[in-house]
Amino acid sequence: LDSATHSGALPAAVAEAEEAKEEEEGQESEEGAEKSAEADEMNNHVAADSKLDALLPAFVDTINKQEAASSVLVDAAIYASQALGNSSFGKELVNELAKVDPRDYKLQQQSDAQGVKNVASFFIDMAERLPQVMAS
Numbered sequence: 299l300d301s302a303t304h305s306g307a308l309p310a311a312v313a314e315a316e317e318a319k320e321e322e323e324g325q326e327s328e329e330g331a332e333k334s335a336e337a338d339e340m341n342n343h344v345a346a347d348s349k350l351d352a353l354l355p356a357f358v359d360t361i362n363k364q365e366a367a368s369s370v371l372v373d374a375a376i377y378a379s380q381a382l383g384n385s386s387f388g389k390e391l392v393n394e395l396a397k398v399d400p401r402d403y404k405l406q407q408q409s410d411a412q413g414v415k416n417v418a419s420f421f422i423d424m425a426e427r428l429p430q431v432m433a434s
Contacts, residue, residue, distance in 0.1 A: 368420035
């Protein structure tokens with residue numbers, strides 16, 4: 299009877315150990331998948347930032363040349379902020395426009411005031427519709 303008890307307990311203990319090992323391997327696999335997903339997300343973020351950096355000068359140029367561009371880009375910044383939970387587009391656009399030396403705007407205004415008006419319109423629209431971007 300004693301050997302029967304031990305022989306029944308041994309397979310149960312082995313089964314428990316195997317289950318624990320499988321569980322541990324499953325957790326390691328899940329952790330690996332999470333780390334992989336985090337790395338993928340970071341790579342995507344870096345790639346998106348790189349693309350945004352490449353487009354910002356074109357957006358600034360468009361704002362300077364096209365009156366309607368400022369409201370379209372504010373709409374895009376609002377969409378990125380609200381729907382995607384990412385306000386970096388609006389912030390980067392504001393930062394890019396703020397890099398321009400005010401003396402350059404003064405010179406531009408003497409020859410063609412439309413670009414300066416468009417930039418001013420963009421800042422006003424952004425401040426009214428997405429104030430958290432302007433505040434940061």
